Amino acid sequence: MTSASKSLTAETLIVQEVAPRDGLQIEPVFVPTEAKIALVDALSAAGFTRIEVSSFVSPKAVPALRDAAEVFAGIARRPGTVYVALVPNLKGAERALAAGADEINLVMSASETHNRANMGMSCEASLEAFGHMVAAARGTRATINATIATAFGCPFEGPQAVEKVEALVARYGDLGVDGVTLADTTGMANPRQVADLVRRTLARVPAERLTLHVHNTRGAGIANVLAAHGAGARRFDAALGGLGGCPFAPGATGNVCTEDLVSLCHEMGLETGLDLAALIGLARGLPALVGHEVPGQVAKAGRPCDLHPAPARKAA
Ligand code: COA
Numbered sequence: 200m201t202s203a204s205k206s207l208t209a210e211t212l213i214v215q216e217v218a219p220r221d222g223l224q225i226e227p228v229f230v231p232t233e234a235k236i237a238l239v240d241a242l243s244a245a246g247f248t249r250i251e252v253s254s255f256v257s258p259k260a261v262p263a264l265r266d267a268a269e270v271f272a273g274i275a276r277r278p279g280t281v282y283v284a285l286v287p288n289l290k291g292a293e294r295a296l297a298a299g300a301d302e303i304n305l306v307m308s309a310s311e312t313h314n315r316a317n318m319g320m321s322c323e324a325s326l327e328a329f330g331h332m333v334a335a336a337r338g339t340r341a342t343i344n345a346t347i348a349t350a351f352g353c354p355f356e357g358p359q360a361v362e363k364v365e366a367l368v369a370r371y372g373d374l375g376v377d378g379v380t381l382a383d384t385t386g387m388a389n390p391r392q393v394a395d396l397v398r399r400t401l402a403r404v405p406a407e408r409l410t411l412h413v414h415n416t417r418g419a420g421i422a423n424v425l426a427a428h429g430a431g432a433r434r435f436d437a438a439l440g441g442l443g444g445c446p447f448a449p450g451a452t453g454n455v456c457t458e459d460l461v462s463l464c465h466e467m468g469l470e471t472g473l474d475l476a477a478l479i480g481l482a483r484g485l486p487a488l489v490g491h492e493v494p495g496q497v498a499k500a501g502r503p504c505d506l507h508p509a510p511a512r513k514a515a
């Protein structure tokens with residue numbers, strides 16, 4: 200994979216917002232289409248340059264996202280923002296391209312067992328389908344990203360050999376995809392492991408084309424993001440409120456929380472280009488949308504700069 204023209208500095212951290220897809224796919228409630236469209240539009244207004252809008256998967260597998268085409272048709276596209284669709288097979292790719300997705304995100308797992316649970320097929324069958332999906336997207340204006348789920352560990356099989364993940368990255372390169380995502384589907388990764396795999400992957404995939412997809416299932420989400428950033432990764436998936444999780448991975452919980460990550464980045468002097476106050480406002484509206492409290496912490500605590508009045512001193 201050749202380097203994209205845009206250069207990223209060590210002071211940059213790009214967040215791709217995935218709440219409309221990863222966040223909502225696991226929710227038992229069906230969030231109405233208009234509310235999904237309003238959420239994506241608000242995320243565009245908050246400054247995201249990349250938003251994963253929905254997935255074109257079987258509506259039986261993920262009923263919560265059965266309205267993907269309507270959501271794509273209804274959103275107001277901000278110039279410069281890439282609107283991404285996750286796709287599992289050729290049918291999904293064709294539906295996403297017809298809906299006008301700017302990028303399709305092909306997904307398979309490093310783990311054979313998780314791929315069968317999630318995608319109903321073997322890893323080799325997924326790779327074969329990828330070939331057809333890439334062919335379908337070439338000649339359209341859409342770019343192609345490909346994700347390796349369970350890259351840092353599988354809830355059924357346990358650790359995944361780093362060589363297996365590297366071989367998949369190489370296969371993705373042979374297929375001619377534009378970008379690669381390494382996903383820690385159920386938060387099994389640790390910062391040293393993440394830094395090692397990021398360094399190895401950057402030998403093949405330039406930072407402009409690499410995304411880390413981190414779940415906070417065991418509380419290590421932000422630590423893993425910072426380790427990856429320190430190793431040279433620059434683009435990260437995150438979900439507003441810390442929503443998210445794979446419905447086909449036992450014990451899956453939310454992505455690393457967007458506003459928590461952005462708050463920490465800004466405190467550290469890392470640029471995200473995002474409006475943190477707007478993100479907090481949106482995150483505070485999520486419980487009404489999904490019907491329960493959400494894990495994110497900064498929306499509850501406020502920004503570090505949101506100070507409290509000093510307590511009145513009691514008279515002696
Ligand atoms: N979009 C819409 N419908 C689809 C579809 C797609 N991308 N792919 C398959 N279908 C439909 C088929 O048309 C068929 O419909 P029918 O029963 O009305 O005839 C039905 O789904 C079964 O199709 P089949 O090819 O046998 O698929 P399957 O049942 O083996 O499921 C997947 C395979 C990949 C479609 C399914 O496992 C899936 O959607 N997985 C995604 C899971 C996910 O989103 N995980 C979280 C994100 S990583």
Ligand code: ZN
Binds near residue numbers: 221382414445
């Ligand atoms: Zn995920």
